[in-house]
Amino acid sequence: MNLAQIDRRWIFVIVFLAVALPLLFPIGLVGEVSPRTQTMHDLIEALPRGATVIISFDCEAASWPEIGPVAEALVEHTMQRGIRIIGTSFLSEGTALGFELLSRHADAADYVQGRDWVYLGFRPQYVAAILGLGESITQEYPRDYINQPSEDHTLLGAVRSYRDVALVISIADDTMPQYWIEYAGARYGVKIAAGLSAVMVTTFTPYLDSGQLQALIGGLKGAAEYERLLGREGAGSRGMDAQSSAHLAIIVLVIIGNVAYFRGRGRS
């Protein structure tokens, strides 16, 4: 059997099994809580009850299986702490996902819409929107996601702009937190944190080191660690089993591929 010329459908079968089996038969791999995840947890833990955070769902539906558990954990913790939430989104797909998630958690936490949380929804041209929120939230969003006048919400009567916001959390699978840092953080001085897909962590680590980003958690691993800090198992913890076995499968495949390559080269 020539391993170098193996039918790629066998590789697909191996990857499928590596992902599917741990989801069907969980092992419970989470790992240690990293200092980064702990910092994010401590940041939210340190916010006073009744403070307001903006959570922006700046992600696409395609990456939701990875970024969704991050968002779930952060929203759950924020609501556990009695912190009020203003939801936004600058990507159209993240808008519906964010609304669904916030609504579900608000029901569970007995959060009253308009008083404890508001979902403002989508705005085109995110640079202008991020800057606009620093001038006046109700002027930037005269109506919320479900078309209610923003002025009618008691929360937005008290929270007029970034001056009244303790933290902005951007849930992102791309570079959107950079715009929050450059326009909301640099110009208005509001604190920024990010929940990212794993691939974006390296991009934002320089901002974390410079203090422009207060905290970040990344990918399923970050979500799993955060769930551990919250004392529950969720989609992040379950996903870590599948991610671990998929990584292992790819490592084994790469090693086999190299063995086959060197054997073939030796013969020739």
Place this chain on the structure above:
Amino acid sequence: MVGVFGFAMLIQYFVPHPLGRVLYGRVLEWMQVIFAAGLVLGGATYAMSHLRTVSGRREGWIYSLLALAALTLMLAAGLIGGIDRGTLFLWLFNNLQAPLQQTVFSLLAFFVASAAYRGFRARNIDAALLLIVALVVMLGRIPIGEMTGPFLPDLARWLVDVPAVAAKRGILIGIGLGSVAVALRVMLGIERAWLGGRR
């Protein structure tokens, strides 16, 4: 015009005069109006393009018909029924659009694995180094790697946080300086290629 607006926005950032605040607010509104108009234009162009494909029975016209039907359905669902919880729009989004996109995206794992098996070879020193780093990071970032002791996770963290971030930081600084240079060239009228004209 670009120069005037560019410098006006630059000056208002440092001068907190009420006139500057008014100008600033207006420009922010215009930016969003222009962008929203662009979205409408993009949607219309998309529909026209597919309409032409369907009416001319060109290759793949059935997919264009499907695209138009999906566009009409989502627009109608959102405009008539609203986008709140329990609406058809949100149901379609959560149960059709999102799973479809996630399915397509998840195919990447299969192709990455296949490509890694066939192409990730230690053909020379550089490739071998890349291969070893990739294996260490992949293993060190999962709980199984952590079970082997602190060395592998610490090494993986160091590789990601130090050499990779150093390269990223250099790129970011380069992008920042480049953006300032290009902005100044555009505002001063030295750079006109973005208008489609000659430099």
